[in-house]
Amino acid sequence: MSPPEGDLHISTEASLRDMDVAKKKLSTEKLSIVVVKSQRVIFTSQAPGVRGLVDAIRKLGPSLAGSTVADKVVGKAAALLCVYAGVSRVYGCVMSELGIEVLKRFSVPFEYDALVPNILNRGGTGICPFEKLVMEVSSPREAFLTVDRFLSSSPMKETMR
16 A cells, blocks of 8 residues: 555655755765664764665664665665665765666665766776675675675775775
8 A cells, every 4th residue: 555645745855855964964074874864863984885884784774764875885785785774765976877777676766976887996996896796686685695794704894895
């Protein structure tokens, strides 16, 4: 059953207000990710790569559902993690074409400042390790388990993205 049209309009407006709050905080502070729900900032991180998003999922779990995420970089890995978490709207300073494909496939509204073909590693010499990790993954749950396992076991986990 879908919500009455008035409720949908209200939730869309609330989601847009959350987007404004998240984008403003991301742009004015040295953060890599901001999560907002009901105009309240519920999570922030300076952790590089997808680590902040994974930390938010670990810490907040189901309470992330319906939130808005503003992230410096959104590729396929981050997009799948957002879908897994039940995020209702995503903003990326930089967003990849594969990230957009995922968000469109799961009907998650998004905004970005810069569109790139691929998310590159920190050195700019190749594809981001997390993007490689989920290249053949289509399930948000599988993406979370794969990325979480990798972050938990990787000796280079602090320098990844």
